[in-house]
Amino acid sequence: MLLLARRTDLRRISLDTPDFTDIILQVDDIRHAIAIDYDPVEGYIYWTDDDVKAIRRSLLDGSDAQFVVTSQVNHPDGIAVDWIARNLYWTDTGTDRIEVTRLNGTMRKILISEDLDEPRAIVLDPVAGYMYWTDWGEVPKIERADLDGMERVVMVNTSLGWPNGLALDYDERKIYWGDAKTDKIEVMNMDGSGRRVLVEDKLPHIFGFTLLGDYIYWTDWQRRSIERVHKRSAEREFIIDQLPDLMGLKATYVHKTFGESADRTTAAAATCASTSLRASSAAARSVWSSSPT
Structure with a gap:
């Protein structure tokens, strides 16, 4: 299933039907949705x-639409759910911060507020204890830090333009990104x-970007499309064409096997070796005990 944020609505798109049937979620007062993510444990969609x-x-x-964060939010461009530690991360290109809160909006904390120009996409590897994000500012880059904002490392800072999209392949330990200025999808x-x-x-203007199984999915502003590409063969396919106002995108499996509903990818990640989970739990606890940067 694809979860799509358009400017004024949210949609579910079935990947199990040949015509990729889409359903508009009955949520009121969506003014300018941008980023979207999903919690496979409780079954909530989160969006900015x-x-x-x-x-x-x-x-x-x-149903059960709620406001999670309403104060000191300027231009929230990226969002990511830590389904293990039950935290919510986001980037804000107005405040130039990366922040975290509990999934219900409590215990909010600024993690990174220095050397951020135009932070955009953010993705998490809760088992390993890392977050990754893109910055399309004057010096575009992709960075990594621990989930508490410490141990910050620049992963890529060459031959980038507007790195709008970011996705992790947990099984093959790879990072994919889409760049709306160089018009490329790259991997490392x-x-x-x-x-x-x-x-x-x-690839005239990639924006939303997500990975599920063997495919990378993205939205393109100029082509008004959702497309996908096989991560090994590079074979491409249109999912939806000529749909305006496309923003963020999240691909997920939904099943009644892990909490209330589950993403098989995240469920598999969540059942990794106990040593990794213990390390992840320690990193998650430190989010609320370490000093912000």
């Missing part, structure tokens, strides 16, 4: 709204090695 200046959530059918190993171009043709 740039006009309302808030972070909101609802269930998959649009999670240690920063092996960088290469996957797609570099007919």
Whole structure:
């Protein structure tokens, strides 16, 4: 399933039907949705709204819509759910911060507020204890830090333009990103090695970006489309064409096997070796005990 944020609505798109049927969620007062993510444990969709200046959530059918964060939000561009530690991370290109809160909006904390120009996409590896984000500012880059904001490392800072999209392949330990200025989709190993171009043709303006199984999905503002590419063969396919106001995108499996509903990818990650989970739990606890940067 794809979860799509358009400017004024949210949609579920089935990947199990040949025509990729889409359903509009019955959520009121969406003014300018941008980023979207999903919690596979409780089944909530989280999204940012740039006009309302808030972070909101609802269930998959649009019910139980709630405001999660409503204060000191300027331009929330990226959002990511830590489904293990039950935290919510976001980037704000107005305040130039990366912040975290509990999934219900309590215990908010600024993690990073220095040397951020235009922070955009953010993704998490809760098992390993890392967050990754893109910055499309004057010196575009992709960075990594521990989940508490410490141990910050620049992963990529060359041959980038507007790195709008970011996705992690947990199984193969790779990082994918889409760049709306260089018009490329690239990939590298999670240690920063092996960088290469996957797609570099007919990508006029990538924005939303997500990975599920063997495919990378993205939205394109100029083509008004959702497309996907096979991560190994580089074979491409249109999912939806000629749909305006496309913003963020999240691909997920939904099943009644991990909490109330589950993403098989995240469920598999969450059942990794106990040593990794213990390390992740320690990192998660330190989010609320360490000093902000």
